[in-house]
């Protein structure tokens with residue numbers, strides 16, 4: 460990790476609505492270093508996607524700004540690739556062709572046809588999808604589609620990878636496999652990643668820092684937790700680590716005590732239960 464790659468300064472956004480302007484987030488200050496893995500966590504509707512979309516250039520801040528390499532982000536660009544929860548692959552193209560489309564868009568003038576082919580296969584291999592290169596999205600599982608989506612994003616050689624709940628729609632086992640793949644890829648490529656998650660364990664396992672957001676409207680960063688667990692991380696070893704459990708309970712405490720969104724009735728029930736590790740819609 461070297462210099463600051465991305466900086467959000469005093470970022471805020473107001474959306475125009477029928478009832479007047481709605482301030483979704485405000486005063487967001489964050490510096491992201493090259494190679495860092497940052498998770499954004501917070502209750503549903505607090506503004507995580509809004510923040511990520513501002514970094515992606517899909518939303519424009521109405522206060523403050525997002526700066527990358529000293530230049531304000533005003534529109535989407537291949538240096539900030541986004542992976543959404545629902546893969547968004549084109550259904551009529553194979554896995555290979557989906558990646559090829561992105562590669563052609565970015566590297567048409569700098570890579571030969573042969574280099575592109577090699578690069579696409581390299582990225583399919585990174586996510587362990589070489590065997591399914593010629594399959595269409597309808598012929599592969601949800602987890603496989605998500606792998607292809609990640610390969611497509613990585614194939615653009617983004618300086619920063621933005622992931623909006625990338626594993627949210629997957630079953631627990633597939634999710635664990637993909638988390639391991641992302642950790643493995645990040646170790647190899649030293650990617651800078653900002654990921655939205657509702658899963659406390661996922662945040663602790665993957666992140667260098669966890670950015671915890673307060674509830675909206677006018678949500679902001681409540682606390683930032685540094686996860687200094689050594690890498691490479693192994694989920695089995697983590698299960699026995701007291702450091703891991705301490706970090707996990709700090710996130711749970713932020714979400715369920717300091718910034719709880721639980722209604723009184725549910726709170727009573729919640730008190731008698733072990734806190735959920737996943738921030739659900741119901742919370």
Ligand SMILES: Nc1ncnc2c1ncn2[C@@H]1O[C@H](COP(=O)(O)OP(=O)(O)OP(=O)(O)O)[C@@H](O)[C@H]1O
Nearest residue numbers: 474476481483502503504505506507508509510675
């Ligand atoms: N284009 C828009 N116009 C008006 N309000 C918006 C718009 N986009 C987002 N919002 C509001 O901003 C707030 C934050 O939304 P956002 O989707 O960023 O939350 P989130 O934390 O990502 O939620 P979730 O975890 O449920 O995905 C919400 O109250 C939402 O209704």
